[in-house]
Amino acid sequence: MVLTRYGLKSARENRKELEHTMPKALNYLGIARKSGNIELGEENVKTLVKAGKARLVLLARDASEGVTQRVGGYVFGFHAPVVTLPYTKTELGGALGRAQCAVCALRDLGLARSLADALAEEHGEAYAAAAAALGETQKRIAARKTAKPGKRRKSE
16 A cells, blocks of 8 residues: 555555656656666666667766766767656656666667657657657668678688
């Protein structure tokens, strides 16, 4: 049982109520967490970026300047866009099942693009550039998958 402003509710009722009021972008983050396509925290994000697996790096609105600079250093030279979300660390952590989360990274391109599109839809042009960049990446990968492979030489 959860004590809310309006009385006692079961945890399931409270979660369903929150899901209906939660922004679409935060719902995508919950899906990413359930599917295992997200890394939380600075060290995990750093290893994901350095491995070249990060498709989108997300920063909370109230992340400290030190965290922002370190993440910028991790991403420098790699092709992962960094987006500062319009949500606080507490809101971001709540969507991810934690108390707080200042930085996270998505490893699935389709999910990252859906999240960026939802942010652009909800919060305007500030996120359109990231959505467009992820769209171009997705098109490039799809074209590479459909291209005919060339002749391969035998290894000797």
